[in-house]
Amino acid sequence: MTTRTNPTPPAGTSAGRARRHAGRPRVPAAPRGAAARGRTLAAAFDSRHNALDVLRLALALTVAVVHTMYLGLGHQPQAGSTDVGSLAVDGFFVLSGFLVARSWLRLGSLRRFLWHRALRILPAFYVSLALTALVVAPLLAVLSGRSATSVFSGPDSAVGYVTRNAGLLMRQFGIAGLGDDGSGSVVNGSLWTLFFEAACYGIVAGLGVLGVLARRRWVVPALLVLLWALTVSATAGYNPVGSELMLRFAFIFLLGVAGHLYADRLPLSLPLAALAVALVAAGLALLPDYRALGGPAFAYAFLYAVVRLPLRWRPRWDLSYGVYVWHWPIALTLATAGLAGAVGPVFVPLSLAVTAVVAALSWRVVEAPALSLKNAAWVTAGRVRRP
Structure with missing residues (x-):
């Protein structure tokens, strides 16, 4: 969700390009016949022309629309x-x-991998925590008829919001009772997923250190079979894992990992994509957890969309993470100010417009400068240079 870098180009390049990219890991090579016709994910994927950026932004906007409808209009689709x-x-x-x-x-490199992932997810997260505590919460208090300083005292204070959530796991969702809709005080209901994404990064790091991703790729399908079985079991009422959320995210995330590792063997066809959508729809209609039936199909449909959708826009500014992190407190502030009732049908687009501005500032001031440190000297020290 949070990385902007596109995968390396699949096989099928010319000899000159092969020499320029010698020694670099890439999506596994597809068979020549399949490559010529683009029948596998590896053959069809082009690192410069794909729908990854558009899909990620569309997904962030979808989450923002759903949450904004909930905060301003009281329902979500x-x-x-x-x-x-x-x-x-x-x-x-x-x-x-x-x-x-x-x-x-x-x-x-484990060091470089963790550094890159930390730079992508943590700076904007910490800025969000700080500004929510120091700016958004006092503003919400004033709009609610309270003193701005009231948020800095009490059991769920603004200070506690920062310190208790600094480890990425959201242990305090509210600040001084602000934003209470009857089910609890929540000043940013989007940040909780970031802990699980970071945990999935840890899974990849562990598999990488063990050599699974480079040499023993069969371990990933074995893990997926296990996670799928556990998902079916949890849907039937018995969850030996305990954490339904960790099971959910690990299963879906590893399906994406498997899509990369087996790109040379993953066939692409419109009938298969249509069948995948049908399985997902059936899971949504028949089961409390659609993933028990349609988890792999859901992943296939998205990977198919990456290479088959005619969307090739690659924006210079990546707003998806900023939209995801900031839309909730912005919509909550506008709703608390009474705009949801005042502007009615245009509340959602108004909130999204403000969110887009803040997301642009987040990218320009926080995220892009942080990402420029990816190749800092201390993290690349000792790196073996390839000829």
């Missing part, structure tokens, strides 16, 4: 047993798994 926002988050995890697997294989 459902797709059978699952809300649409959850489906969008699952899509993020599929694409993130695909990209993060590539990141490990490209970097080949």
Whole structure:
């Protein structure tokens, strides 16, 4: 969900390009016949012309629309047993798994891998925590008829919001009772997924250190079979894992990882994509957790969309993460100010417009400068240079 780098080009390049990219990990080579016709993910994928950036931004906007409708209008759209926002988050995890697997294989270093992932997820997260505590919470208090300083005292203070959530695991969702809709005080209901994404990064790092991603790729399908079986079991009422959320995200994320590792063997066809969509729809209609039936199909549909959708826009500014991190407190502030009732149907586009501005500032001031430190001297020290 949070990395912008596209995977390395699949096989099928000319000899000159092969020499320029010698020694670099890449999506496994497809058979010549399949490559010529683009029948596999590896053959069809072009690192410069794909729908990854557009899909990620569309998923972030989907989550933002769903949450804004909930905060301003009191309801959110459902797709059978699952809300649409959850489906969008699952899509993020599929694409993130695909990209993060590539990141490990490209970097080949635990230190560099963890540094790159930390730079992508943590700076904007910490800025969000700080500004929510120091700016958004006092503003919400004033709009609610309270003193701005009231948020800095009490058991759920603004200070506690920063310190208790600094480890990425959201242990305090509210600040001084602000934003309470009857089910609890929540000043940013989007940040909780970031802990699980970071945990999935840890899974990839562990598999990489053990050599699974480079040499023993069969371990990943074995893990997926196990996770799928556990998902079916949890849907039937018995979850030996305990954490339904960790099971959900690990399963979906590793499906994206497998898509990268087996890109040379993953066939692409419109009938298969249509069947995948049908399986997902059936899971949504028939089961409390669609992933028990349609988890792999969901991942396939997204990977198919990456290479088959005619969307090739690659924006210079990546707003997807900023939109995801900031839309909730912005919509909550506007709703608390009474704009949801005042502007009615245009509340959602108004909130999204403000969110887009803040997301642009987040990219320009926080995220892009942080990402420029990816190749800092201390993290690349001792790196073996390839000829």
